[in-house]
Each structure stands twice: as C-alpha cells, then as structure tokens.
Amino acid sequence: MAPSAPRTIRIGLLGFGTVGQGVWKHLHNNRAALERRLGVGLDIVRIGVRDLKKEREVKVPVARLTTDLGSIVDDPTIDIVCELIGGVTTARTLTERALKSGKVVVTGNKALICEHGAELFRLVQRGRGHYFFEASVAGGIPIIKTLREGLIANRFRLIYGILNGTCNYILTRMAKEGRSFQEVLADAKRLGYAEADESLDVDGWDAAHKAVILAYLAHGRWIKPKQMLVQGIREITPHDLSYARELGYTIKLLAIISRDFSTNRVFARVHPCLLPARNLLASVDDVFNGICLSADVAGSTLLVGRGAGQDATASAVISDIADAVVALRGAPAPVICEEDADTYARLGSGISIASLAEITGRYYLRLTVKDRPGVLAEVARRA
C-alpha cells in the first residue's frame, strides 16, 4: 500500500509573520509523527519574506529565505504553497499564478476568499491545482472539514456562532468588569488581542467574511458582505450587559446563516445578540470561538475552540497541508470540496439570498425615562 519510494513534499511559505512562524515551528516539532502518518517527507524549502534581515522569534536557515515571492510560486519543484501574507492584491496574484501552474494552495485568507472566491474556485476547476482554507474560519476548530465532510449528509437550517475572538474578548471583559467598550478596547490593544486598527474586528466585518465562507460551503451561494446586515459591538455599553444578565441573557456578537427551506432563501447577518444563558455558546468566553450547526440529520452540533492566534491557526494550516498531501498522492479530484465551483453552483441553484428587509427578529430596547406618570404611554404612542 505504501508508495515504492517515500517522496518528500516540498512546501513554500509566502509570508513569515505570526502564522508562518507557527507553521514552521509546529511542522518541525511534530514532523516525525506527521511524516509517519502521511507516508511522505515534509520540507519547507522556501520562505518568502519582505525583509531578509528582520529579527524573528523562529530561526530558519537564511538560505531558505527570499524576497522574491513569485519565484516560490513559479518553482516547479514546489508542491504546496501556503499563502500567509493576507490582503487581496499581491495574495490574489500569487494565488492565481500558483493555481494556474497546478500547485496546491493552502491559506487562511478569509478576505481574499470572500472577495474573489468565485473566480479562484473556477480557476481551480479549470486547472490541476487545489485550494484549502481551513484556517480562514475559526482558527483551530475544524469547522470547514466538519461542514463539508463530517456532516456531508446534512442540510443546514441554521448556522450561528461566535467567529471573532477580539469582539468576544472585549464583550467578556466588559461583562465581567463593568468597564466601557473604549477602556477594554485600549487594554486589548495593549495585550495584542486587538489590532491597532480595530475596525475590521469590532465593526463585524471579520465575522462577516467568515460567515460568507460558511454560507457558501453550506448553501453553494456567494453572499457579498454588503448584502448582509453587519453591525459591530461599539454601541454596547456595560448597562446593556448587566441588564441582559438580569434578564437571563448574555450579549454575544453572532454570525447567523439561516435558510428557509420552504422558500429556499438564505439569510446571513452579523450583529450583537441576546443569547439565553442556558445556551452553551453563552458560556464561550474570552478569545474562544464557537459554532452551532442545526442540521437535518445529525441534529445540533456545537464546536468550540481557539479561533485565532499563532498556534491554533498553524494547527489548521498543517491539517490542510495533510489534506494537500492526500490530494497530491493521487486522489483524482477532491470531490468533497468547495473548490468544485460547478458542483457548488448546482448545490446553490434555486437558492436565493434574502434582502435585509426580509430579516425579522425580536429586539431588546432599553429606554431611560423620567419617573413620572404617563411616560410609558407616551413612549408607546410614539413607537
């Protein structure tokens, strides 16, 4: 059953920031076990960086570094390219070049998939390459694999979850300490739990990107973030959190993807929600992510884990490298794979995306009013 001569799979990394260094570190720490399980050698042969001389936490032989990222993508001896530079410009060009030359590309670049996934998957379909992106949603939680393989027998009425660790960290601390959004945000930045520019996280766009990917995998349709209701956590106050607790709820920023099977319409949105305290997700705190899947065969399944950070993201990238090895060893087409654009287009045929106006839900309104007769009648009259 084993191949006659164990082959070494040659891997190139584009980018060597937090995640890239994590991949190097853990691939080397667990290399022997991984190679035994996969039946091949694994070697990170080239690493594309911006600055050869930069001090890094992880030391690598300098001969493996290059500032010419294109040379990695064009190297015919490299089997797997891990795109870890982020962004949607250079990353897009390099991913396209790699896929066109038949390479397997592994990434966690949710923004790129969200914006250009449709074209990239078509490119995969026309070429010989593959595209794996477990790290793009919920870090170390294998949600992509669960959705497309583990629960393949299912259709999903409802997928909802905490997909942004920064927001969850801020809300958790606000709830526990009674401090304001601005105070906790400043602290989160000092501690490295929030970016210098916090808007992608706290305004809900990062969670929206991830929701777009999950919606595509579950329902075969690309939703544009601007078609979605996306609302962040800036307006939440410690008062909201303490009133919620009094009422038996917790406030979490949720991404919600629902499908109405009678009309075949898909709804996707991101906004703060009141979750009943007895819901397990209500206890998913700090930087943890959690996703609940309501499926027609398996019932409710919940996954909780580390949604970000060097190690958890590296775990997801390495699991994709393992799947890439299997694909390279001769599986003729990664058939249980979202990259087959036609298959997913058929999956999505007949499904339409609901407009914002169609979304209905219950609201919590908090009013501060003068304690005098008639004030509530007045509010009711104006509402």
Add this chain to the structure above:
Amino acid sequence: MAPSAPRTIRIGLLGFGTVGQGVWKHLHNNRAALERRLGVGLDIVRIGVRDLKKEREVKVPVARLTTDLGSIVDDPTIDIVCELIGGVTTARTLTERALKSGKVVVTGNKALICEHGAELFRLVQRGRGHYFFEASVAGGIPIIKTLREGLIANRFRLIYGILNGTCNYILTRMAKEGRSFQEVLADAKRLGYAEADESLDVDGWDAAHKAVILAYLAHGRWIKPKQMLVQGIREITPHDLSYARELGYTIKLLAIISRDFSTNRVFARVHPCLLPARNLLASVDDVFNGICLSADVAGSTLLVGRGAGQDATASAVISDIADAVVALRGAPAPVICEEDADTYARLGSGISIASLAEITGRYYLRLTVKDRPGVLAEVARRA
C-alpha cells in the same frame, strides 16, 4: 476534473435495524445533493436481514432484501459494505471476508473494533480494502475525523468526554427531578433511551469501548477494557447530585484518556466525575455527548452533539460512505487513517499503558454520621 463517465457506487447493508433504516432514509432524502458533491451515483443495491417479512418503518423494494448476508459480502459488484448488525461473531466473520476481498467496510460497531481492531486493521493493511468507523464513537459528532484529520498536527495530553447518552440522560433527570437511579432507569427503558439489558451502558462498558478507540487513534496503542478503571453510575444517588450542585459541581460519567509526555504513559478510564459547573461539558445534558480535546497546538477544542439515535448515527455512516467513495476513486492509500496498523504501531512505539495503580485523582467522600462530639476525629483516625 469530473470522471469521464459518472460511476454508480453499489452499496450493501448488513442489517436493517434502526441505523440501517436511517441510512436508507437519509441517503435517499439527500441523494441528489450527495451525488453531485461526490461525482458518482449512490445505490443501496442489497440489504441483508434476518426476516424478509418483518414490518419495518422504512419500505424498501423486496427484491433488494436477502437473508444471505454472505452473498452481499461476496458480491463482486458491491463496492461498499455497511456492517450494521453489531456483535462480535457474525459481524467479525463478514467484515473479515469483505476486507479480504478488497471492499470498503463502513461500521459503527465499537465492540468489534475494541475487541478485534488490531487484527482487522492488519487485514486492511495486507489487502486492498478500507475500514471506516465514524459512527462508532459519539454518533453524529465527527470526532474520529477531527482526531485523525482536523487536528492531525496535534498531540493530545488529555481527551475526556461524555460518551454514553443513556447514562447522561439518566444522570440529567436524576439531577433535575431528584429521583433515584432505578426509577429513572425504568422510565428510560419505557422511552427507549435505555436497552432492556442496561448493563453495557450504565456499567460504563459502552463508554470504555469508545475510549479504547479514541485512545488508539490518539496514541496508537490498543488498551483492553479490562486494563481500564471502569465504573458505572448505579451507585449514584440523588443525594450525591444535590451535594455536588451545592459545591458548584455536576456529576457526569466521563471517559478520560490522558498521556503523560514525560513518561509516555497512557491512562484510560471511565467513571463518574465531579465537573465544575463552569466547565461547558457540565451543561451537556440529556442524551447529548460531548468531548473535550486538550491538544498541544490547537489548544482546547470541544465538540457537542447527538451521540446516538437513528438520525445522528446515519449521518456518521453516510459521511463514511462519502469518504469511502473518495478512497474508491483512487486515493492510493488512505494515509491519514488508523487502519494503517504499521503507521499506528510506530506512532505508539515507546508508549506504554499505565496500570490501575498508577491512576491518581481527587475524591469526593460523602459521610453520613451521628451529630456528636468526636465523630469526625474518629473518621479521620480510621481513614
């Protein structure tokens, strides 16, 4: 990328009880979507039963039924055999025959794997067949796939979880209603949540079988249930549950697999545990299962879902059928797969299994004593 002529994969079911009927039902309900994703046709062509005339919830063409189970295993036109009869005698013989003839076998038979897994996996390794068993642990939760694929980059310090839905249902109701084990057990039997012979479940052996499988996947060593500390829930009283709650705990029957990386010893056990109420598993109630994995790269990951029942188990069997299709389409060897006995033997080399005497832990002792001076001193003296 699609195969030149879409092939139809021919499936045979051995056994047509609860799970078999669930597989038929859901494979047919979601057949179009599954076939599109997998790029092949799927047809359950033969079903082996004991009684052709038995009334069944799910109606199938009578021509597909046979009482000759061996004829399914020996049929050269059948690609995938789902062994759903249970037990370790006929099931074993039929599984061996199928694997020897190069078929893919899908099962949820935890007892068979636990008792004869080592031989069956060696058989797979020597032949051309494959063996998939997602349904053997935690029903609809894709724990096997998560352990061997999604978290492949990880080593597991600790795996613990609620793996028996019957026990969890009984403990949940005892805690909520303050009723005795015997009362709730009788009710669970009436409702179909417990078997007529409850011992496999409530004495911990079912959870132990599942722990053996998880321990093998995580550490590459077969542990015999009799090497394990296995204790059920018969002795738990409503008093234990209410005292536990007062102390901020919940009592759950846990399967626990831990590995000490300094000595490379693996510990496996099943017994009732006091779980702090803030642990998410403490809120996993009723028939739900939950598993927590402490991994060296991804950190803590929790999976919760339906651990048993027709639908959840069928979901797992169908996901294995999907993986079987991928294996049949030409992946040369299912390399990320526990069935490669040699690989796992190497994974397990240097690892030894700890004896019962080595297991240490904290205990909760509840004493009912006379309220008179000196009684606690007396207890302490005798302890």
